[in-house]
Amino acid sequence: xxGEAAEPEPTGGDLSRLLARVQxxxxxxxxxxxxxxxxxxxxxSFAPFLLxxxxxxLAPLIGDIPGVPTLMAMLVVLAAxxxxxxxxxxxxxxxxxxxxxxxARFVAVVRWMERPARWVDRLLKPRLTLLIRxxxxxxxxxxxxxxALAMPPMEVVPFTANGAGLALTLFALALLAHDGLMxxxxxxLTFGTLALVIVGLA
Numbered sequence: 001x002x003g004e005a006a007e008p009e010p011t012g013g014d015l016s017r018l019l020a021r022v023q024x025x026x027x028x029x030x031x032x033x034x035x036x037x038x039x040x041x042x043x044x045s046f047a048p049f050l051l052x053x054x055x056x057x058l059a060p061l062i063g064d065i066p067g068v069p070t071l072m073a074m075l076v077v078l079a080a081x082x083x084x085x086x087x088x089x090x091x092x093x094x095x096x097x098x099x100x101x102x103x104a105r106f107v108a109v110v111r112w113m114e115r116p117a118r119w120v121d122r123l124l125k126p127r128l129t130l131l132i133r134x135x136x137x138x139x140x141x142x143x144x145x146x147x148a149l150a151m152p153p154m155e156v157v158p159f160t161a162n163g164a165g166l167a168l169t170l171f172a173l174a175l176l177a178h179d180g181l182m183x184x185x186x187x188x189l190t191f192g193t194l195a196l197v198i199v200g201l202a
Contacts, residue, residue: 033097
């Protein structure tokens with residue numbers, strides 16, 4: 001199905017507030033779908049796709065499940081390719097949007113993230129905006145695509161999937177907060193993680 005307009009502008013709001021919104025996703029159901037999570041964040045920019053993929057890959061209880069990093073990689077690949085192609089709407093297949101996690105596990109993960117989110121919020125501020133302002137959002141999308149393509153083999157190299165999840169999260173925060181420093185850290189972490197993958201698979 002088609003998402004909202006895929007404009008690469010920040011959606012605004014700090015991470016704690018975004019987590020509070022995410023926690024309301026599917027609040028009346030026994031399980032939470034990927035579609036409900038994305039809809040709670042809004043799909044008008046690339047950032048929510050990166051944020052969901054990054055946080056899910058990082059999160060305990062969910063990110064450690066075999067196959068989850070690869071599933072999140074597919075989400076990023078689909079979104080990044082369409083953004084780079086200039087599409088106005090990001091389309092995701094219904095089978096991917098229907099993927100679900102139990103509400104109890106989902107709420108536990110979101111609550112686990114609340115304390116780190118408050119710490120991160122104190123660090124975020126607009127700076128080095130040339131690194132995320134158009135057309136600089138395109139290298140962010142291209143690097144995110146590179147991370148996503150490398151995520152399946154990361155499942156067999158310890159800790160590298162976590163590095164990928166953190167890099168995606170940094171890029172999402174960079175877009176959301178207009179914080180180019182987060183993007184710069186994301187680039188450094190990306191290439192460091194990819195180097196570890198290459199060494200681990202050699």
